[in-house]
Amino acid sequence: MPAANESDTGLSPVKLSRLSKRGVLLGLSVAQLIALAIGVASFIAGMMSGGTWMLYSAALWAPAVLIGFVPLGGRPIVEWLPVALHWTWRTMLGQTRYRARITRPRPAGTLALPGDAAALRQYADPVTKAVMVHDPHAQTLTALLEVHHSSFVLLDPGEQERRVQVWGRALATGCRSGRIARLQILERAIPDSGSGLAKWWAEQGNDDGSWVSETYKQLIDRAGPAGERHISTISVSLDMKAAARQIRAAGRGLKGAAEVLRQEMRTLVTALRAADLEPSDWYGPGQLSIMLRSAYDPEVSVALERAGGLGQDLATAGPVAVEEFWDRLRTDSGWHAVLWISEWPRSLTFPGFLSPVLLAGGVRRAFTLLCDPMRADQAARDVRKRKTEHISDRTQRQRIGQIEDATQSAELADVLQQEADLVSGHGALRYTGLIAITAPTSDELDTAVSTIEQAAVQASCETRRLVGQQASAFAAAALPLCRGL
Structure with missing residues (x-):
């Protein structure tokens, strides 16, 4: 059978x-x-x-x-x-080179980041106790939280289908208000400090002093630092220009923007819970500072998690030194390279197709999906414009006798499908997939990049290294700040 x-x-x-x-x-x-x-x-x-x-x-x-x-x-x-x-x-x-000026204190409220991220400011929300990152140039305000979830690949197909449907509805919430500038889904694979296993043993284990319990504790102590941990975060960025009227009504300035962003935060949390995801509390300054410090200084990440209260000051969370090369980036204790997913699977595929990339073992990497919501009217205008351009190009090619190839026909079919989805009431988001790969040395980085590129091939995706812009690409791919390219 x-x-x-x-x-x-x-x-x-x-x-x-x-x-x-x-x-x-x-x-x-x-x-x-x-x-x-x-x-x-x-x-x-x-x-x-x-x-x-x-x-x-x-x-x-x-x-x-x-x-x-x-x-x-x-x-x-x-x-x-x-x-x-x-x-x-x-x-x-x-x-292309950055050195922290340790003898000169940075302006109060800054995040101590290099490049164009140096203008970012922090705002402590008195209501949610969350840290909100303000970009004065892009006029955005960003907050983030961690999401816990069961393993998708271990679920039965029927449950996977249900999860996909409710996750789609959760993403669609970002298109309805018209005030969300960007959503960022960031999934990191980092070495485990052993704190997770120790916490599990403290809560679930039976430490009765027996030989079995002592042996189990020794195994946890040895295996913990050698393990790997996956952390998923979702960042939501408020477009302060689009929400200008609501911000004025809420009190103007960052205080009013924080009130408007809190409304979007509550909506997102409700949508995540409806999708059977477990959102944590919104990140505070200490959690964000450890995340930023670990991205630029990967060797210290395990020590920071074990130390507890160290490294939780955003004023010193940035790197000490950054040197950008044509195809890679060097920071305090790591080498990095950023890949762009230039082609998603062209044929029919099942949800979970990114498993080879997300579950690639032995490689420290951060996978980011940037989602830019579009209002329904803007999406409809964009689809109509592209549809008209495709039809005009087809007419022009027929006039001069040029044969239309399959790629052009497939692109027109995609536009028509997007138009049908919009008519059916679906939201429109522009996706950008980035993969930041980290290694201790340049040679090990090349090996890790080859591993991820091969995993992307198994996922039917095409990747390209973002040469000439590795610093800004790393900020977009490895930092949970809804940065674009």
């Missing part, structure tokens, strides 16, 4: 939208069109001038065609130019 597959037992496969690669005109990007225009103009000018001017013009149109259409690392060379130029400019200005 054939075994029942997952779809027969209640778990439905899903298909994720692919990243659109449609250009401005005939599949060409703006940069490619500019390079093409320069090449055509110089070629025509050389032909009209005649003689040796034709050879001189080749010095302009030949490189323009080369950088506009020759691929490098899967992208035309012309699309690498902004990244390379920005990296060169930052290197010349010394912005």
Whole structure:
């Protein structure tokens, strides 16, 4: 008798939208069109001038065609130019290196972080006792909590399907109010300090002094630091511009913004509990400071968890030194590299497809999913715009006799499916998947990156290293502050 597959037992496969690669005109990007225009103009000018001017013009149109259409690392060379130029400019200005000025106290209320995160401020909410992080440039206010949950892969398919449905409704709450700037789901795999096993033994064990209990305690002491622990957090960021009216009504300033954010926090907690998740109390300054310190100084994370009250000051939670390279980042006691999930599975897949990445053993990493909610009217306008552009491009290709390939047809089908979902009342979120990988040395980092890249292949995902922007990518992927790229 054939075994029942997952779809027969209640778990439905899903298909994720692919990243659109449609250009401005005939599949060409703006940069490619500019390079093409320069090449055509110089070629025509050389032909009209005649003689040796034709050879001189080749010095302009030949490189323009080369950088506009020759691929490098899967992208035309012309699309690498902004990244390379920005990296060169930052290197010349010394912005790729950071050293903490320990003799100069930082302004009160700052988080002591490098780069563009130096402007972040902390606000202690007197009601929830949570720490809220204010970004004065992006005009956002962020709070976070930890989420405990049962192992999804061990549930039966029917229960998995139910969990997927209620989790989707929980995410949809971020689209309804129009005041949420971003949701961040961060899942970290870190070495276990042994505190979890010790706590379990203290609560569940029978310490009667017998040989069995003594042996069990010794095993816990030895196995604890060698284990691995997974921590999941959810951060919610309030868009202070979109909520300006509600903030004014609540008292203006950070006090009014905190009141509005508390409303979104209560809504999120209710949605998480409805999804059979166990949210913790909202993080305070001490918990956030340990999380930030551990991200930049991974070697001290176990000691901080064991020490208890140490390292809980946000004013000193940042790194002492950061050095950014083209494809990696070096901080106090670790080397880091950030991968971007550039392609999600293109075929039908079942929930839990990220298990090879999330459960990869022996690699310290942080997986982040950035969710940018879109209001229903904005999402509808965006879908209509992309639908019109796809249809216009199809008409233009038919006019010039260009054959439409399967990728273009699949992208149009994704747009039509998104339109149908919006009509059915679903929310729209833009997803960005990032993986921050950490290792003690540069060589070990390369090995860990290869392991995660292979795990991503098993999950039917395509990853790309975010070269030239590793510092900002690390802040977005490893820190629970709803930072974007």
